Amino acid sequence: MMFKISKKNFQNYVDFLIGKYEVWGPKKIGSDYVFSKLNNGQEFEDVRTVLSPKDLIYPPNEKLFEDNFKEIIVLGVKSCDYRAFKMLDDVLGIDSNYSMRRRVVHMFNFVCTEPCKFGFCTTFYGPRLEEYEMQFTDIGDYYLIETNDLRFVNDLFEKASDDDLKIALEKSKNVYKKMQKLNMDKLSEKIGWENPLWKEFSQRCISCGACNFACPTCFCFDVYDENDRYREWDSCILAGFSKLAGNANPRPTLDLRLRQRFLHKLKFHYENFNYYLCTGCGRCIEICPVNIDIRDVIRSVNP
Amino acid sequence: MNPMLPLKSKILDLWDETDDIKSFLIEDVINKKPLPGQFYELSLSGLGEVPISFASWEDGLLFSIKRAGKITEYLHRMKKNDEIGIRGPYGKGFPITDKFKVLIAGGIGLPPARSVIEHSLSNSDNKIQLLYGARSPRDLVYKELLNEWKKKFDVKITVDVADDNWSGHVGVVTKIFNYIKNTDSFFYIIGPTIMMKFAVMELKKMNVPDENIFLSMERRMKCGIGICGHCNIGKYYVCKDGPVFNYSLIKDIPELFF
Structure with a gap:
């Protein structure tokens, strides 16, 4: 399903999510952006963080044999990080702490429309995901929203057109144009x-x-x-x-x-x-x- | 349930084998017959875990453990009826085969070899030969059992350093390779990395094909289930793809022996 939301309403949407869930997103701490708990919609910025949100599902240090995991939403996740969880699933998927958190931590992908300085994601999968919970693309005054999950759909969402999708695809192609693709042949x-x-x-x-x-x-x-x-x-x-x-x-x-x-x-x-x-x-x-x-x-x- | 959660068990009995090797008979609360060459994670709550190959499985799980690091040091201080955690059995063991089996064991490599021997004997298969090397006569484990085995199949023992009472072979285990009865056997090698390296070299001189050589590998291991990333040898994880490997699979890996 495809929707769109105006940038102005997006802040209200984040507030709506905060009313129901614990919501995390990129926040400037000191000189760097890191994933932090958001207090209101205004705090959200769609910025690539220095560290991935890996620690929200697989903490740097944790007590084993616990079963207390809270449901959270993470905004501003990038495709490179989301893909990484798909990979970690193949290894850590048999671990109960990891797989329990994987079920209750919802990662919303925010498609990159400009290349980052050191990234080379186009060598592998690029900025858009084919599988996602929610995928947001900045198309100017609006975010295009792609989702198959009705849980997070809200009245603030408007109908999106094929033209909106076209703009979103163009925006992500911009990354392919500007980023150097490495040769992974064999x-x-x-x-x-x-x-x-x-x-x-x-x-x-x-x-x-x-x-x-x-x-x-x-x-x-x-x-x-x-x-x-x-x-x-x-x-x-x-x-x-x-x-x-x-x-x-x-x-x-x-x-x-x-x-x-x-x-x-x-x-x-x-x-x-x-x-x-x-x-x-x-x-x-x-x-x-x-x-x-x-x-x-x-x-x-x-x- | 968390796959890394150990089951509570207890030490039914324990005794000294040598100055630095103790045997522990542990209640098999898992109650699953392990395959020869497989291992368990033994867990001391609040202290840590250590992967150990089992030696015998009948009245309980038997482990013979050399005092070598922090956790094995703690283990050596334990007493009868003390609580211990276990999880396993893990990994792939030695092949079960009708072929003649030459077991080459160095030092603390004998306990896993015992699991192969007992499995064979319990299936009325005595197509086995044991070549066992230890540092000195004092370091030999299972002394009574070795004498019993000698009645059933060929056992050759050598020590690196003899004492006054020793009349047997002296030298590293490859020194007694001339007793190998049949080069068309499966060769199961268990011991320190340097011993395995030279054992393989000697077997290759005897034109033993790579496919007939099996090594029980050792690496630092944490989870035992292929997820912590510590025990890899190339693309293989010792805990789930091993600890027993066919030599042909791993022979070209530069960090195989170190």
């Missing part, structure tokens, strides 16, 4: 274990793990006990990630750990699931303090 087969980039990257990587934490598709976690049992996001870049009792370590050096990170995304996960564990969101590139760039890895194989 990359998972062509990318080798050996690549001079691992050593090169390892000379400047500071093992901060920010790439893992900013990545919407990174799923690795550690489990530890502190009275109760917890899990916490882990980072394959850290030395302890694969260390065994007695300090034996299959990846004792940083170049081997960087190799693991890139091969997991561009080779191993593809071999298991037939897609790359990357949505081209560009967040790892943006956040890396020493300019390690996954696009360089892809280009080193397919110039």
Whole structure:
């Protein structure tokens, strides 16, 4: 189904949602936009955030074996982040904490109409989704709304025309026009274990793990006990990630750990699931303090 | 239910095997017969979990555990009737086959080999040979059982360092490969990574095909169910695709042995 809502009424719509649910969206905190709880419709801004909303479904640290999950709506989600959840479903879907939250956290996609600085989503799936709960596209004075879910439809919605959809499609095509598309041809087969980039990257990587934490598709976690049992996001870049009792370590050096990170995304996960564990969101590139760039890895194989 | 939630069980009995290896007989509250080579997550509430291959399954689950890290240290301090959590059995075990099986076990690799031996013997299959290497005579586990096994099939034992009472073989386990009866066997290798590396090299010199070699791999493991991302060897996860791998699947992976 297709609707549209004027920008003016959109704020009222957000207020309507806030009346019924806890609503989150991008909010400026300090110098960056991050997903935060919204208090009213005026606070909403359709801006790509520094971090994805991964933590709203898969928190950085959580107590295991809990079953108390609240229903929330997240506005301003981008297609790169939404796609990432589809990927995480294939791995974390058997986990009850993850799958329970996945059922009660509603992610509303806001289609990008301009490329972001580091993103390369057009290499994979682009800014529009084919599967969504609610999809909003800025078409000027209005948002076009695509949905098959009547739960979130409101009286403020107006009928949309095919022309409105045409404008929305044009707007998203703008991203394709301006963004460089990388060549992924048979990359998972062509990318080798050996690549001079691992050593090169390892000379400047500071093992901060920010790439893992900013990545919407990174799923690795550690489990530890502190009275109760917890899990916490882990980072394959850290030395302890694969260390065994007695300090034996299959990846004792940083170049081997960087190799693991890139091969997991561009080779191993593809071999298991037939897609790359990357949505081209560009967040790892943006956040890396020493300019390690996954696009360089892809280009080193397919110039 | 959360797949990582352990079931409450208790330690029915425990005893020393060596200076740093203890055996634990644990009530099998899961009550599912494990396949030889599979493992369980043993859980100490508030302390942590550790993946351990089972050694035997009859009056309970038997685990023989070497004191090697934080959790195994805690385990060694436990007493009879103490509570312990278990979940499993996990992973893929050794193939069940009519073929002759040569088991090559190093150190704490013998307990998982025992699961294969007992499975075979309980099916009146004694087409087995055991080559077992330990650091020293003091480090040998299951000493009485080894003597019983010797009556049923060929058992060869070697130690890295002998003592005054030792009259057997001395040297790493590959030193006794000349006793291998039949190179057209399945070879099941369980032990430290360096031992597995050299065992495979020797078997390749004997023209054993890759497909006949099976390795029980070890990696840092957290969840046991293929989601925490720690135990991968290339595209495989040791917890769900292993711990037992056919060598032909993993032989080209550079970080196989380390």
